[in-house]
Amino acid sequence: MSSTVHFASARDDKGISLAEKLSRIYDRAGLGGCIARGDLVAIKVHVGEPGNLAFVPPQLVKVVVDKVIAAGATPFLTDANTLYTGGRSNGAVHARSAVLNGFGYAVTGAPFIVADGLTGHDSVTVPIEGVLLKEALIASAVARADAMIVVSHFKGHGLAGFGGAIKNLGMGCACRKGKQIQHSDVKPRVRADRCISCRRCYRACPASAISMAGGKASISPDSCIGCGECVVWCRNGAIRPNWDEGAPGNLQRRMAEYALGAVAGKGGKVGYVNVAIRISPDCDCGPVNDVPVVGDIGIMTSLDPVAIDRACSDMVVAASGVPGSACQHAGQSDDKFKAVHKHVDWSVQLAHAEAIGLGSQDYVVEKLS
Numbered sequence: 001m002s003s004t005v006h007f008a009s010a011r012d013d014k015g016i017s018l019a020e021k022l023s024r025i026y027d028r029a030g031l032g033g034c035i036a037r038g039d040l041v042a043i044k045v046h047v048g049e050p051g052n053l054a055f056v057p058p059q060l061v062k063v064v065v066d067k068v069i070a071a072g073a074t075p076f077l078t079d080a081n082t083l084y085t086g087g088r089s090n091g092a093v094h095a096r097s098a099v100l101n102g103f104g105y106a107v108t109g110a111p112f113i114v115a116d117g118l119t120g121h122d123s124v125t126v127p128i129e130g131v132l133l134k135e136a137l138i139a140s141a142v143a144r145a146d147a148m149i150v151v152s153h154f155k156g157h158g159l160a161g162f163g164g165a166i167k168n169l170g171m172g173c174a175c176r177k178g179k180q181i182q183h184s185d186v187k188p189r190v191r192a193d194r195c196i197s198c199r200r201c202y203r204a205c206p207a208s209a210i211s212m213a214g215g216k217a218s219i220s221p222d223s224c225i226g227c228g229e230c231v232v233w234c235r236n237g238a239i240r241p242n243w244d245e246g247a248p249g250n251l252q253r254r255m256a257e258y259a260l261g262a263v264a265g266k267g268g269k270v271g272y273v274n275v276a277i278r279i280s281p282d283c284d285c286g287p288v289n290d291v292p293v294v295g296d297i298g299i300m301t302s303l304d305p306v307a308i309d310r311a312c313s314d315m316v317v318a319a320s321g322v323p324g325s326a327c328q329h330a331g332q333s334d335d336k337f338k339a340v341h342k343h344v345d346w347s348v349q350l351a352h353a354e355a356i357g358l359g360s361q362d363y364v365v366e367k368l369s
């Protein structure tokens with residue numbers, strides 16, 4: 001059976017703001033039905049790494065906050081700490097980054113609570129019926145919330161091809177150890193001919209797996225925990241994931257299985273908002289964001305995380321590449337994510353999520369009229 005995805009265009013086609021459009025398609029998708037009076041409601045966000053400006057604007061998140069309050073429930077914004085070091089790697093810096101990027105109470109109307117606590121250890125072990133995994137380590141504030149609205153920025157991603165609702169659930173709701181489990185196959189390699197010995201990767205590696213002996217970076221596979229941080233921090237393309245080990249596929253499959261863990265126990269009280277604007281080629285976890293690869297598309301809402309991601313990915317593929325972007329040579333119907341992340345088959349996360357019962361790739365779009 002098809003899942004319904006509600007869509008509001010980013011075009012100023014109705015003389016109403018994007019926030020008002022979100023309000024309307026929130027109601028039309030029945031997201032309010034996920035929430036009962038008195039519920040503690042997690043609004044899962046990604047506040048953006050400091051320096052990155054592509055994340056979902058906090059003014060749109062406030063629309064969801066207001067809906068939850070109007071339903072007589074208590075909302076809180078939440079995200080789990082990152083595996084890599086940076087502006088969101090522990091509860092203290094994460095909370096500070098949230099405020100710096102505009103996710104303070106004065107803007108959103110809800111507190112930001114780091115889901116897995118000060119050091120990323122606060123988690124609940126959730127049994128799951130996955131193919132690769134039988135349990136998921138879900139950040140406590142997510143696991144203990146009565147209901148959840150998942151607000152995701154839809155954009156590209158270096159290891160998963162794209163990031164949307166499934167990634168926001170699977171990777172975004174996992175505690176740090178859970179993130180490491182999902183990344184465990186990603187053991188990057190250094191291309192010595194491209195290494196300029198800047199030591200950025202060496203300073204960033206949380207496992208001390210990188211040596212600068214001989215002047216060039218080299219990675220010890222035995223020490224590497226596969227977090228991928230060095231890939232993000234190397235600006236010279238000298239460190240790439242080891243595509244020979246099937247890493248991207250398994251990462252996506254584990255991510256989908258962790259998404260099952262994130263929604264477990266909520267009795268279907270989870271709704272999804274995908275914001276497909278500022279569609280950067282890479283994730284909001286990077287310290288910079290590149291030029292969008294396609295123009296702004298709009299906002300979608302659904303009760304199905306697989307359907308909403310499938311619908312978004314189909315719209316991105318169908319759009320024209322933006323001149324001057326990483327997709328400037330990609331034409332209409334060319335795969336924009338594949339054009340940027342050549343080694344990644346992003347369809348894996350959708351197919352696996354569907355196979356394990358997270359949702360359906362079969363969807364119908366209801367446009368805001």
Ligand code: SF4
Nearest residue numbers: 195196198199201234
């Ligand atoms: S960040 Fe890249 S260029 Fe700099 S030392 Fe590491 S591998 Fe070499």
Ligand code: SF4
Nearest residue numbers: 205224225227228230
């Ligand atoms: S070498 Fe391994 S552990 Fe160190 S940053 Fe890179 S992926 Fe992470």
